[in-house]
Amino acid sequence: MNNDDIKILAIETSCDETAAAVVRNGREVLSNVIYTQIALHTEYGGVVPELASRKHVEKINPVIRQALSDAQVTLDDIDAVAVTYGPGLVGPLLVGVNAAKTISWAAGKPLVGVHHIGGHISANYIEHPDLEPPYMCLVVSGGHTHLVEVTDYGKYNIIARTRDDAAGEAFDKVARAIGLGYPGGPKIDKAAREGNPDAMDFPKGKVRDSEYDFSFSGLKSAVLNHLNSCKMQGIEINTADVAASFQKSVVEVLTERSMEALEKIGAQDKSFALAGGVASNTALRTSLEKACAARGIPFYVPSPVYCTDNAAMIGAAAYYDYIAGVRHGYDLNAVPNLPL
Numbered sequence: 001m002n003n004d005d006i007k008i009l010a011i012e013t014s015c016d017e018t019a020a021a022v023v024r025n026g027r028e029v030l031s032n033v034i035y036t037q038i039a040l041h042t043e044y045g046g047v048v049p050e051l052a053s054r055k056h057v058e059k060i061n062p063v064i065r066q067a068l069s070d071a072q073v074t075l076d077d078i079d080a081v082a083v084t085y086g087p088g089l090v091g092p093l094l095v096g097v098n099a100a101k102t103i104s105w106a107a108g109k110p111l112v113g114v115h116h117i118g119g120h121i122s123a124n125y126i127e128h129p130d131l132e133p134p135y136m137c138l139v140v141s142g143g144h145t146h147l148v149e150v151t152d153y154g155k156y157n158i159i160a161r162t163r164d165d166a167a168g169e170a171f172d173k174v175a176r177a178i179g180l181g182y183p184g185g186p187k188i189d190k191a192a193r194e195g196n197p198d199a200m201d202f203p204k205g206k207v208r209d210s211e212y213d214f215s216f217s218g219l220k221s222a223v224l225n226h227l228n229s230c231k232m233q234g235i236e237i238n239t240a241d242v243a244a245s246f247q248k249s250v251v252e253v254l255t256e257r258s259m260e261a262l263e264k265i266g267a268q269d270k271s272f273a274l275a276g277g278v279a280s281n282t283a284l285r286t287s288l289e290k291a292c293a294a295r296g297i298p299f300y301v302p303s304p305v306y307c308t309d310n311a312a313m314i315g316a317a318a319y320y321d322y323i324a325g326v327r328h329g330y331d332l333n334a335v336p337n338l339p340l
């Protein structure tokens with residue numbers, strides 16, 4: 001088999017983005033189509049799973065067709081069909097999994113199921129041809145906060161995780177509380193630029209029995225308490241200051257824990273990568289870039305479009321599984337809580 005010219009059609013529908021892409025050799029994006037459902041869910045203040053499923057059903061075929069046409073390929077040119085099969089929302093996942101199985105069967109192409117978080121991590125391969133395992137990766141998304149040692153392509157050793165909310169979830173909840181609405185992360189990122197990060201001293205969650213694990217529920221409660229006490233005293237809330245101070249706490253804790261783990265696990269000679277939707281946060285990118293530069297560690301982060309949910313990252317991850325011989329059968333199912 002010639003592994004030098006493998007084109008994978010990848011599909012991603014785990015949450016509220018209907019996405020398809022064609023990726024060559026895991027690193028070259030031939031097309032990347034993302035239909036975002038943000039407008040649909042905004043009026044509800046968050047993703048409504050049933051509405052998301054229905055929108056995926058409506059959009060999946062046009063999005064796949066567009067991805068093939070943008071890449072100037074047909075199904076005949078494709079070597080495999082890859083799809084996110086977990087973790088995520090079961091209804092949305094099922095739409096992608098069924099579309100992938102149908103195309104795989106009809107076109108006679110192998111099927112490769114991909115872990116969503118493995119996809120986020122692999123987004124780093126797209127624009128960084130020099131990045132190869134082993135390296136350390138901080139994955140921060142709406143559902144996950146993991147510090148992971150990538151020991152080989154598709155091989156992950158989890159060093160730390162969140163004990164409660166994911167980093168993105170904390171951004172979304174705080175944004176809702178200060179009236180910025182959904183999706184919270186980008187809105188806090190923007191508001192924080194106008195605010196004073198030292199205006200409030202919010203806590204950085206510490207987990208008693210673990211050196212590196214994260215906890216964001218205490219920080220979230222501290223923000224809510226601050227808002228309540230302002231309200232009771234009739235003090236006007238400075239949204240930008242709250243956003244900036246909250247963001248500073250999250251960024252500092254993620255940076256400090258990541259660097260501690262990198263140093264203590266003896267991985268100074270390795271590289272450090274950032275991934276997931278929250279990796280598009282300006283302050284977090286800058287903070288980790290500086291911390292790595294100070295230690296002489298190469299730092300990698302995808303462009304924002306490859307940080308939030310997309311199918312190109314699924315195609316990148318799938319290539320390494322494909323050349324390692326991973327194939328899934330037509331019994332592939334959606335697994336909402338698929339472990340990494």
Ligand code: KG4
Nearest residue numbers: 141142143168185186189277278281308309
């Ligand atoms: O990876 P992703 O697109 O979906 C999941 O797999 O969860 O991540 C979505 C999360 C949301 O919580 C969103 O608020 C957050 O990423 N996010 C951000 C930014 N852009 C997206 N958080 C902070 N700053 C941003 N610029």
Ligand code: ZN
Nearest residue numbers: 141277308309
């Ligand atoms: Zn994601």
